[in-house]
Amino acid sequence: MLKLTKKADYGLIALKHLAVHGPDSSSAKEIAETYGIPLALLSKILQKLAKNGFLQSEHGTNGGYKLARDARDITALEVIRSIDGPIFLTACFTEHGYCCHTDKCIVRDPLQKVHEGILRLLASISIGDMLEAKEQDSGRSPERLYGLGATPPVV
Amino acid sequence: MLKLTKKADYGLIALKHLAVHGPDSSSAKEIAETYGIPLALLSKILQKLAKNGFLQSEHGTNGGYKLARDARDITALEVIRSIDGPIFLTACFTEHGYCCHTDKCIVRDPLQKVHEGILRLLASISIGDMLEAKEQDSGRSPERLYGLGATPPVV
């Protein structure tokens, strides 16, 4: 129901951790223990992130993972897609734009707009941005960052 | 994985249908058949929407449902929340802002921004807007409507 999976969460946490811990690598075990994430599960996620070019892995003793690219160059959207697969707001959207109800579906077009908005939102935030955000808004204003007005949020 | 449930989809479809069919009511059966939605399932959804004040129901022969308020006054966010319950982008967010990892969770704050953006997006589109959208963009520009830039979307 419109929620990220824990895997995606864990992936983002791990990437941010690696970004914070600069150029030296961290092991899956270290990250798992720090955030209370099951090691075996986190390992899978990190492996996938490594295969998809976000991380660089080092085998053997003192091995681990480090970012393969600049943190500012990794968007939340890429990470989530990499871990959970493609994102579709509704069952209407598939890889090839097919919709089960085809012409009968009367909400596809309006939702498509919302869908694009969400993707744009996720694409607009990078791991790098997350670092800054930590320290009480340094520099970049959230408004500019997310391209949205200042309407107060409600759950 | 960041997807609306079918129930929410069905609910939006039904509301739009009722908005299109003006002041006269439509039965659950009629809507179900039109869009190929299982009747029993749709009934539950319509009942919930009625209980939450979106629809007005009429029992008995020739009964059915009609909108209880103006279509422009019903946002997608309200509908989705009404059907699926509260929306949380990650497990971090609950009714009272609690997070399982508490201080250890380093992505909560950045994701909170994304979360708010999505809510704002969903709150910005009403059933009424969906009617307009049907006829190839009449008047209101999507850009203004969704408050987002024109970056091309990618799935």
Added chain:
DNA sequence: ATGAACTAGGACTAAAAGAGTCCTCGATCG
């Protein structure tokens, strides 16, 4: 050269959410 500390990855299992069914009851109208 051996063992400890890593990553890589396949195969499973358990739990939770989603989707849908079945059956009964009360209201309304003709």
Added chain:
DNA sequence: CGATCGAGGACTCTTTTAGTCCTAGTTCAT
């Protein structure tokens, strides 16, 4: 009074998510 509706409880089936287990290959230090 019977056909047509909505109201609603109680399930069941399926899919997704989350997490586990086990084995194999790499690298390093002693």
